[in-house]
Amino acid sequence: MREGSLKLRPYLDDVGVMIGLEIHVQLNKLNTKIFCGCPLDYHDDEPNTHTCPVCLGLPGSLPVINRKSVEYSIKVGLALNCTIEEHTQFYRKNYYYPDLPKGFQITQYDYPIASNGYINIEGEDGEVRIRINRAHMEEDPGRLVHEGGSIERSKYTFIDYNRSGVALLEIVTEPDLRSPKEARRFLDKLRNILGYLDVVDTTLEGSMRVDANISLAGGSRSEVKNISSHKGAERALLFEIIRQKNLLRRGGKVVQETRHFDEARGVTVSLRTKEEAHDYRYFPEADLGPIRVADWAPGIQETLPELPDARRMRFVSNYSITDDHARSLTSEKQVADFYEQVAAEVDSKLAAVWIADVLKGELNYRDIGIDAFSSEYMVALVKLVAGDKISEQSGVEVIRTILDEGGNPDEVVAAKGLLKAGGDIVTTAVVEVIEENPQAVEDYRSGKPEAVNFLTGQVMKKTRGRADAKEVREMIIQRI
Numbered sequence: 001m002r003e004g005s006l007k008l009r010p011y012l013d014d015v016g017v018m019i020g021l022e023i024h025v026q027l028n029k030l031n032t033k034i035f036c037g038c039p040l041d042y043h044d045d046e047p048n049t050h051t052c053p054v055c056l057g058l059p060g061s062l063p064v065i066n067r068k069s070v071e072y073s074i075k076v077g078l079a080l081n082c083t084i085e086e087h088t089q090f091y092r093k094n095y096y097y098p099d100l101p102k103g104f105q106i107t108q109y110d111y112p113i114a115s116n117g118y119i120n121i122e123g124e125d126g127e128v129r130i131r132i133n134r135a136h137m138e139e140d141p142g143r144l145v146h147e148g149g150s151i152e153r154s155k156y157t158f159i160d161y162n163r164s165g166v167a168l169l170e171i172v173t174e175p176d177l178r179s180p181k182e183a184r185r186f187l188d189k190l191r192n193i194l195g196y197l198d199v200v201d202t203t204l205e206g207s208m209r210v211d212a213n214i215s216l217a218g219g220s221r222s223e224v225k226n227i228s229s230h231k232g233a234e235r236a237l238l239f240e241i242i243r244q245k246n247l248l249r250r251g252g253k254v255v256q257e258t259r260h261f262d263e264a265r266g267v268t269v270s271l272r273t274k275e276e277a278h279d280y281r282y283f284p285e286a287d288l289g290p291i292r293v294a295d296w297a298p299g300i301q302e303t304l305p306e307l308p309d310a311r312r313m314r315f316v317s318n319y320s321i322t323d324d325h326a327r328s329l330t331s332e333k334q335v336a337d338f339y340e341q342v343a344a345e346v347d348s349k350l351a352a353v354w355i356a357d358v359l360k361g362e363l364n365y366r367d368i369g370i371d372a373f374s375s376e377y378m379v380a381l382v383k384l385v386a387g388d389k390i391s392e393q394s395g396v397e398v399i400r401t402i403l404d405e406g407g408n409p410d411e412v413v414a415a416k417g418l419l420k421a422g423g424d425i426v427t428t429a430v431v432e433v434i435e436e437n438p439q440a441v442e443d444y445r446s447g448k449p450e451a452v453n454f455l456t457g458q459v460m461k462k463t464r465g466r467a468d469a470k471e472v473r474e475m476i477i478q479r480i
Contacts, residue, residue, distance in 0.1 A: 021173045021212055024208070027200060028204055047162060093105045106288070116132070119190065138170060198305075257273050452480075
């Protein structure tokens, strides 16, 4: 699993940006919370209906560890190339906040369950390794709902404890990221790995929340808390970098503090000065003894699926497709599975082009997943194109029609008359277009090759996209 091919980045010079992330991942594919039996499927239910004395922290209640949450955490740690500790232990992190009714959070401190891992990502200057400092387990606090949507402008705040006690895995990176774009790529890669592991449903609200630490030139850092989206993290970091640069340019000083990201306005605002570890007065959680987990790791290691990087390399090797296509196809497990189903039936390179370049673009445009399109339909579509039955343009129209209106490839081709036009029809269209556009013909003859693109487009228009554009282009050039 471990790789040694990538070198760590050197420490920054005196002008660099340093970004470290703390990602709170909800292990929301468990059935129950981390220390009690309250169910996790609370998202569509009324507030405060999934609670009990344990997750509300009532006097006399005792936590009992959810064994599956430990297994899931080890699974994630192994996938992030971490070392699984010999034993792990829970602590009380003492602080008062309205969403934490017992006045402390059960978390891990000296003995996190996993540490010293890494993820490789595409950085600003090629593939880079981002180190994982640690991954530790803890309980989620409740959720504050600010009426009006803004922490600054709301008149009052509700508290929903349905989330209180959900198992979290906090993944902490070293400050190896150098730009907001790299931070977003890291988060995307982490989400993809978690998707392969099937321990998190990342589509649920609050399933991945990001705290971002930013400093310039090795100076004081600010922390932006509880960013709820990857796009939001990129925007918050960009704003914070500009804010700190402007502050330093005016002769000011960056204060070590915790800030909030207001997504509506795209700005960060100061919340409080940054606490240090000693402020929390950590001490061992007396109601939960140490857990020896070293013996668990080998068995869990054997259950790990093929992860995105390994699958990407296999795709390049087995299917002879480009690394860019393999990277796109393996970014989500469902897409990778879809591709392998299609590639088993048709030309693998052609399948990669149609899925990675065309289908994914259409899905992204509509903000829907790969399950909106059948692999059987993709096999049929690729066969129609490969068999020269329909043009590439018609193939795109088939996909769009199925996604927007339903049907299968054969039905759409028949209903829209998309079978490729015969030779006579194309020849007639070429002749007509040349006669109807003498200026474009003259432009081409006088040294403007782009004029032929216009003429090709006119022929495609006349044939309603049923001609082969490359063949049409060659026919036009031959005739003029």
